Amino acid sequence: GNSVTQMEGPVTLSEEAFLTINCTYTATGYPSLFWYVQYPGEGLQLLLKATKADDKGSNKGFEATYRKETTSFHLEKGSVQVSDSAVYFCALSDNTGGFKTIFGAGTRLFVKA
Amino acid sequence: GAVVSQHPSRVICKSGTSVKIECRSLDFQATTMFWYRQFPKQSLMLMATSNEGSKATYEQGVEKDKFLINHASLTLSTLTVTSAHPEDSSFYICSAHRSTGGMNTEAFFGQGTRLTVV
Numbered sequence: 001g002n003s004v005t006q007m008e009g010p011v012t013l014s015e016e017a018f019l020t021i022n023c024t025y026t027a028t029g030y031p032s033l034f035w036y037v038q039y040p041g042e043g044l045q046l047l048l049k050a051t052k053a054d055d056k057g058s059n060k061g062f063e064a065t066y067r068k069e070t071t072s073f074h075l076e077k078g079s080v081q082v083s084d085s086a087v088y089f090c091a092l093s094d095n096t097g098g099f100k101t102i103f104g105a106g107t108r109l110f111v112k113a
Numbered sequence: 114g115a116v117v118s119q120h121p122s123r124v125i126c127k128s129g130t131s132v133k134i135e136c137r138s139l140d141f142q143a144t145t146m147f148w149y150r151q152f153p154k155q156s157l158m159l160m161a162t163s164n165e166g167s168k169a170t171y172e173q174g175v176e177k178d179k180f181l182i183n184h185a186s187l188t189l190s191t192l193t194v195t196s197a198h199p200e201d202s203s204f205y206i207c208s209a210h211r212s213t214g215g216m217n218t219e220a221f222f223g224q225g226t227r228l229t230v231v
Contacts, residue, residue: 036222043119043206043224044157089156093220099210100147101220105156 002027006090006104013080014112021075021107023064023090031094033057033066033073034101038087047075047088085111116140117209119223126197126230134192134226136207142187143209148180151204151225160205163190197230204228 007022025033035047035057048057053068062077073090090104116139126132136146144165149157161182162170169182179201181193190209194201206225 034220041227044222046220046222049219099145099220100159100162101208102159103157108154 002031002092002094002102004090004092004102004104006088006107008105008107009087010108010110012110012112015082016079017111019075019077019080019084019109021088021090021109023073023075023104025071025073025090025092027071027092027094029094031092033064034091034093035062035064035073035075036089036091036103038089038106040086044089080109080111082111082113085109117207117221117223119207119226121226122224123227124229126228128198128230129196131193131195132197132228134194134205134207134228136190136192136209136223138188138209138211138221141209141211143190143211144187145210146184146190147208147210147220148182148190148192149206149208151206153204157206160192165190194228197228199230202228202230 003026005024032051034049036044037047048059050057050066056065064073064075087106087108089106091101093101118137120135146163148160150160151157159172160175163182163184165184171177184190204225204227207223208220210220
């Protein structure tokens with residue numbers, strides 16, 4: 001079945017540091033890939049997405065490229081801010097699964113001033 | 114943009130009572146909605162798929178008599194936690210999918226409901 005594996009946290013960085021959160025997936029079909037962000041006490045917000053191989057999703061300085069050859073969708077940001085502190089979830093969805101969204105375990109990011 | 118509204122955002126109930134959580138798609142019709150449960154500091158686990166006009170499809174290990182799902186219209190799905198116990202305390206999140214053309218859809222999530230059973 002489909003699954004998502006992402007790096008364990010927490011990740012602690014200083015402001016303006018470079019961020020990478022690794023994500024790999026297993027899927028039987030041709031999934032769409034997503035990164036969601038969850039701020040404390042809140043629901044999920046879509047951060048970015050990519051629907052096919054080699055697509056790059058980007059938003060608010062975050063980027064991730066859909067790599068079919070390595071089944072990866074790593075999240076990167078060149079310079080993090082304190083306000084980026086949150087939990088980040090990598091996820092996939094495809095039509096073979098009835099469009100269910102399968103989530104990774106989540107990676108908690110702390111950014112220090 | 115499309116919005117999914119979930120209500121209530123927080124609820125505290127006594128053990129043995131039932132609690133209903135609503136999930137509404139505000140500006141699009143959703144034939145399918147999904148209910149997730151999130152334990153503290155953990156990921157979201159899919160509980161069930163809510164299908165408009167038919168029975169919900171539950172994931173393995175989820176008690177359908179415990180977590181009643183009703184998808185009465187194209188914009189509303191409800192999750193009722195029956196005879197709630199402290200172990201049911203959790204963060205529940207719904208999502209609704211909107212078609213973006215062809216076989217592609219986009220998921221929109223509600224803001225979540227934090228249930229505390231005392």
